[in-house]
Amino acid sequence: MAKSDAPAASTADRDQIVRLVFGTMAAQTLRAAVRLRVVERIGNTPRTAADVAAEAGTEQQPMTRLLRALTSLGLLNEPTPGAYSVTGAGALLHRQHVGSVASFVRVFTEPAVVRAWEHLDGSIRTGRPAFDTVFGTDFFSHLGQSPELSAEFNAAMSQAVSETAAALPHAYDFSRFTTVTDVGGGDATLLAGVLTAHPHLTGVVFDTAEGLAQAPSTLERHGLKERCSLIAGDFFTSVPEGSGLYLMKSVLHDWTDDQAVTILGHCRDALPPDGLLLVVEPVLPEVADTHTGTGIADDAVTYLSDLNMLVNLGGRERTRQDFQDLCRRAGLVLTSSTPLADAEPFSLLEARPG
Numbered sequence: 001m002a003k004s005d006a007p008a009a010s011t012a013d014r015d016q017i018v019r020l021v022f023g024t025m026a027a028q029t030l031r032a033a034v035r036l037r038v039v040e041r042i043g044n045t046p047r048t049a050a051d052v053a054a055e056a057g058t059e060q061q062p063m064t065r066l067l068r069a070l071t072s073l074g075l076l077n078e079p080t081p082g083a084y085s086v087t088g089a090g091a092l093l094h095r096q097h098v099g100s101v102a103s104f105v106r107v108f109t110e111p112a113v114v115r116a117w118e119h120l121d122g123s124i125r126t127g128r129p130a131f132d133t134v135f136g137t138d139f140f141s142h143l144g145q146s147p148e149l150s151a152e153f154n155a156a157m158s159q160a161v162s163e164t165a166a167a168l169p170h171a172y173d174f175s176r177f178t179t180v181t182d183v184g185g186g187d188a189t190l191l192a193g194v195l196t197a198h199p200h201l202t203g204v205v206f207d208t209a210e211g212l213a214q215a216p217s218t219l220e221r222h223g224l225k226e227r228c229s230l231i232a233g234d235f236f237t238s239v240p241e242g243s244g245l246y247l248m249k250s251v252l253h254d255w256t257d258d259q260a261v262t263i264l265g266h267c268r269d270a271l272p273p274d275g276l277l278l279v280v281e282p283v284l285p286e287v288a289d290t291h292t293g294t295g296i297a298d299d300a301v302t303y304l305s306d307l308n309m310l311v312n313l314g315g316r317e318r319t320r321q322d323f324q325d326l327c328r329r330a331g332l333v334l335t336s337s338t339p340l341a342d343a344e345p346f347s348l349l350e351a352r353p354g
């Protein structure tokens with residue numbers, strides 16, 4: 001093997017590699033904290049590891065080790081030796097906290113997401129998702145077989161979409177429309193944000209029956225049951241007609257180019273001649289930037305999501321040119337692509353019938 005002529009590595013370079021590799025352990029540490037409800041048990045006043053362990057039904061010494069590790073990750077403080085309190089970031093692991101990411105942590109550390117990653121090299125070789133080989137079925141069918149996992153997935157998506165649900169209503173001109181359909185809209189969190197901010201609108205959430213399972217309670221919570229209907233179906237068969245605007249967030253990245261063209265084509269078929277489609281996805285730059293700091297940069301999250309789509313679903317993150325090509329193949333014209341302020345890394349991609 002030829003010797004590398006890359007510049008000599010510094011200690012900081014070596015530390016960067018170690019930190020990145022230990023990232024999987026950090027993620028599993030958060031998973032244990034969520035499963036053992038550590039943050040809920042600590043509450044608002046410092047508590048000893050012995051108290052938390054007794055309440056969680058664990059051994060005391062391993063609980064101390066977990067709490068120390070969480071402290072080193074910035075999720076807890078140790079204000080007096082042996083007693084722990086929750087930081088602002090740590091509070092987000094509380095299931096009932098506004099802005100909680102507890103379900104997001106659970107789902108993204110689940111075997112259903114993590115196991116196929118052991119075979120990423122295989123997916124790079126073949127371009128196909130390892131998930132299907134590991135689990136004997138595709139990702140969404142697997143979710144369909146487990147209502148509990150599916151509910152947790154829907155909750156994780158809801159937690160992940162909350163920033164976008166706050167930003168989108170003020171970032172796009174919804175006054176031109178009377179009805180909006182959210183294709184693959186899951187538990188209706190995104191559409192609830194739009195409808196709440198624009199009282200003249202009515203809405204439709206279109207998703208599979210499993211995807212919609214938690215949507216009635218979201219609509220109930222937002223007082224939107226009268227203004228929003230739920231339609232169960234399969235976007236590989238058709239998308240329901242009847243709206244002037246179709247919204248689609250974090251759906252296309254789940255699928256291959258050919259599958260994405262099929263979904264877009266069905267949106268195109270449902271659109272009236274003056275209708276519009278608004279896709280909300282990250283848009284990759286044409287050239288990737290090298291990150292010079294330590295840890296995982298914001299951009300890296302999108303590139304890692306790209307690999308996650310490959311290994312678990314066979315999908316991909318895309319550049320503007322990629323979206324333009326998909327739209328053209330589906331009989332649509334991409335009219336604009338605008339970064340969505342306050343909801344990085346997402347952009348708004350608007351398309352009209354071609």
Ligand SMILES: C[S@@+](CC[C@H](N)C(=O)[O-])C[C@H]1O[C@@H](n2cnc3c(N)ncnc32)[C@H](O)[C@@H]1O
Pocket residue numbers: 140157158160161183184185186187190206207208210211212233234235236248249250251254
């Ligand atoms: C990654 S989630 C995104 C959910 C939501 N749009 C968001 O951004 O939080 C993809 C959604 O597509 C839905 N989905 C998957 N396959 C589908 C199909 N064949 N027809 C309709 N919806 C589907 C899933 O149930 C899920 O709600």
